[in-house]
Amino acid sequence: MTAFILVAGAHTGGWVWRQVAAGLRDSGARAYEVTLTGMDGGGGAAGPGVDLETHIEELVRLIDRVEGQVVVVGHCYGIHPVRGAADRRPERISRIVNVDVGIPEDGDPALKLLPAQTDRERVLSLAQENNAGMLPAPAVEEWQRWGSVAGLPGEALARLTEQAVPQPLPTLTQPLRLSGAVAELPTTGVLCTANGSSIAVIETMVGLGDPAFQALADPGVTFFELDTGHWPMLSAPRELVDVLLRAAAGKGHRVAAVREQPTHLRPFLMDVKERPRERTGRVDLHLPDADGPRPAVVFVHGGPVPAGACPTPRDWPAFAGYAQYVANLGAVGVTVDHRLHELTAYGRAADDIAEATEFVRADPRVDGDRVALWFLSAGGLLAADWLAAPPSWLRCVAASYPILAPLPGWGLADSRFRPAAAVRGAGRLPIVLTRVGLERPEIAVTVEEFVSAAADCGAALEVIDLPLGHHGFETADPTDASRDAVRRAVRSVLGHLGAGTD
Structure with missing residues (x-):
């Protein structure tokens, strides 16, 4: 008989697993819904010395x-004590299940789970003032900062808010310490698509070739998707019960290791004549045959792309192909390696694009008053600054x-x-x-939101549809x-x- 130990995330206790635990028991399994020390309400005081190690x-x-x-x-914060305990008792663990949360490594504090950089800074500030203190429980409108509330009935969100308790700060700031034994255990990831995670995202990460993600293609790692937000134990408990039982049986989607050329490194779909390319820093100029200054198109890649990815995006066939095509x-076709290496780096990537654009405009072979910016995939978010207040020399934005x-869970909502x-500031x-x-x-939801907003404000939007096209x-x-x-x-x-x- 399989025994499931269910560990809740920050500010919550075993009560969030009540329906899931009942469903597991009905199936013949044993279930233990855990309320960790300091997370039972208890007047809001966790007591001295309660940390991740506790x-x-x-x-x-x-x-x-x-x-x-x-x-x-483990869900959310719960995966940290789960992996820590499994590392010390690997012979007792048949599988670890991560519910809509990544895989923390040795040295990672749970603080890294907070999607928004501002929230991480807030926790660090509170910890500096009083590391034995508490992080207040979220108000009803603040749960979205931890993850998508999609699928949560109103009464469930109200109960989540009413029963939430303050979180001991040391549980978030103390680094997780692992011996390495846990890395050998079978693992299943439950990906909640309404929170922005999916098997397609995992396959893309593996396909980028960064060694940090190759463990996700291990034969002992499986994945399931649930079409709900960050709290599936409350929004889709029956579906989660089924997933947990199947995960325990070793079932689930397995991501194939990269044995052939990944999609992003396959040839560009157009045959283009090769043009001269000049590289300066992070910027490549693909030059036309022309006398005098020429207009330029700056292509902006998406991400996050790991810092160790090789080749880097400006050498990917699609970006080089577009730049050669316009040349x-x-x-002048321009490709840029901006530094969107993690979701918290959008500000840095925006600075890189602004700097690269000014570099391009200053080149005597470029007509600095005729420039277009072309954003692809997750680079689309970087279009916001240019749409909100377009400079006179920006003649077109493409995406x-x-x-x-x-996306939910990215920590960029504010x-x-x-x-x-931003499109409301684009004018004509x-x-x-x-x-x-x-x-x-x-992703399609964000595109439709944009199209609707553009129509409402009368933006000069042209849509080119490719009905059978993929990302x-x-x-x-x-x-x-x-x-x-x-x-x-x-x-x-x-x-x-x-x-x-x-």
Whole structure:
């Protein structure tokens, strides 16, 4: 009989697992919903000395009492004490299940789970004032900062708020210490798509080739998706019970290791004549045959792209292909390696793009008053600044399969990187949007939000639809329809720049 130990996230206790635990017991399994020390309300006081180590030791004692093999399940903060305890009792653990949370490594504090940089800074500030203190429980409108509340009935969100308790700050700031034994244990990730995670995202991360993600393709690692937000034990308890039982049986989607050329490194779908390329710092100029200054198109990649990715985006076939294509049509094609290496780095990436654009405009071969910015994928959020207050020299903004509002769980809800809101400041700036019909649902929602906002404010938006196109279609879908979409988008952008398109 499988025993499930269910560990809740920050500010909550075993009560959040009540329906899931009942469902597991009905199936014949044993279930232990854990309320960690200091998380039972108790007048809001956790007592001195309650930290991550306290919670790890507590779980170790429970594992020692439970007979047979154990599946340990951690949600949000709960994955830290779960992995810490499993590392000390690996022989007792048959599987670790991460519910809508990443895999913390040795030295990681749970503080890293907070999506928003401002929230991390707030916790650090509180800890500096009184490291033995408490992080107040969220108000009803603040839960979204921890993760998407999609799918949560109103009464469930109210109960979450009413029963939430302050979180001991040391549980968030103390680093997790692991011996390495936990890395050998079978693991399952439950990905909540309404919170921005999905199997497609995992496969993309593995495909980038960064060694940090290769463990996700291990045969002992499986994945499930749930179409709900960050609290599936409250929003989809029956579905979560089914997933946990299947995970315990070793089922789930396995991500294949990269044995062939990943999608983003496949050839560009257009045959383009090779043009001269000049590299300066993080910027590449793809130069046309032309006398005198020429307009420029700056291509902005998405991400996050790991700092160790090789090749870097400006050498990916799609970006180099676009830049060479516009260079063959008389404009300067520009590719930039900006530093969006993690979700907290959008500000740094925005600075990189602004700096690169000024560098390009200052080049004597570029007409600095005729520039277009073309954003792709998650780079779409970087369009917000330019849409909100477009400079006179910016003649067009283009976007291909972009993300146009922060996804839930990204911690950017209150940031400036919201093109769907910024478009109201675009005036008559031409905007060329290439929309793919086979987009991931969580991204498609942001595109439709943007299109609706653009229509409401009368923005000069042109939409080029590719009904059977996927995200990254320039290397994933080398079809005639895809090539036509690229030609139409390039023709439109260069037309706004006053460049020839023959």
